[in-house]
Amino acid sequence: MFDPKKLEQVAKQIHDSMPQPVKDLGNDVEQKVRQVIQAQLGKLDVVSREEFDVQTQVLLRTRQKLTALEQKLDELEQRLNTDRQDD
Structure with a gap:
């Protein structure tokens, strides 16, 4: 659902902004940050960009199709009104 590369980038940015003693804890902190971010993003009611794009096309x-059907309905109504006027 979420781009792993972007998630990695955000986790790295957070890790890089931490004070040096915290950074010294190494990959463990980065992994924990990644897990927390994934957990929080998983709780959000969002869709992936791909799913959004597909639904936009649908x-x-x-x-x-609705516009085409409205035009056909208008044409049929006009024909019906014309036929009634001719009677």
Whole structure:
């Protein structure tokens, strides 16, 4: 769901901003930071960018179909009104 490279980058930035004694603890701190970030992000009600893009395309196609159906309905209504006027 989340880009592991971006997660690594954020964890590294947090690790790099820590005081030197904390940094000396090494990879353990970075791993713990990564775990905390993953846990917190997992609690959020979000979707991946890929899923968002797919749903955006679905919505676009649905909107296009709706527009086409509205135009057909308008044409049919006009024909019906014209036929009624001719009677």
